[in-house]
Amino acid sequence: MSSMPVIGVFTVGTILSLALFSFNEDRPVSTPTATINSDAGDAKYSSAGFDLTPWTKSQIEERCKDLTEEQIRITQASGTERPFCGTLLDNKKDGIYCCVVCRLPLFESTSKFTSGTGWPSFYRALAEGHIVEIEDKSHGMVRTEIRCGRCGGHLGHVFPDGPPPTGRRYCLNSEALEFYEEGDDLPEGARPDAEIGYFAGGCFWGVEHGFSLLPGVLDVVSGYQQGTVDRPEYKAVCAGTTGHAESVKVVFDPDVIDFGTLCKYFMYLHDPTQLNRQGPDRGTQYRSGIYTVGEKQLNTARQVLSEVQASEEFSGRQIVTELEAAKTFWAAEDYHQDYIAKTGRVCHVNIPAALKAIGRDPADLSAGH
């Protein structure tokens, strides 16, 4: 399997629709820490499907050959442009604002607002992990510097005096950004590297293992989702007090395996007719759910669920899988990741049945797992 999947046609509109549904009100938008990426751990893909593997020094140096002196001064030496001079200050077009160095999408035009400060201002980052925050004590002040989550380029600062719904003001240098209008073809770096799906089907150890075997699946992470508190811990989730389901984040190459196939595989991997339990595991944290990113995924999942329900195998057995827009995914503690692969234990999932349902043979399984 190639490490960098080739994605078909991706335009700004695609990114907007992917990103739009990954936002929700219980995101940790007001916590100025060094990182706001709740997909922490060994996951390198953001909820919008971008590979956030840090750029190397040589990658940055190579790219800087194409940048202007001012762009290099700002992004590589934490420079600041003069107010009311930036080219993007008054830009009101629909589209996305990317890092000028690595082209990672950082902001959507829908979160841009007129702050009156003289610098382009936004109230929300495009996706978690795309921007990192660092305490900055230079110039005799304590401020929060913002940097690109992939190449580390300096972007500006974030302040706690922005408009609702986040109350944050991301203050940017125009020269640290590159704007792409909606409908524009996106260059490499600004296009998603993968698509993300979220599935809850009882204990995440087995579900994670089941998905990790499929060709086209690039990464699978165990975590907690659809609950009511930030940064939940295993113990609290198990006590049933946080409202989270044990879920897995599946990063996949849509050119190799599509979301509908993943949904169908999932329906046979676990028992979607058991309410708030899977076998001996009981409690709402073991509920069955597909948490979708965007309208397209929601429609696909709905279609698959109704087809599976109509099949003979489920005749007289009611599917109880919940379909909801994905809320923040919190990666589980490290010891839960790759648990089955590490321990060789068995879990509740039925991998042969799931493979059969999508017309695959166990011999097709992804190598290396």
Ligand SMILES: [Zn+2]
């Ligand atoms: Zn960057």
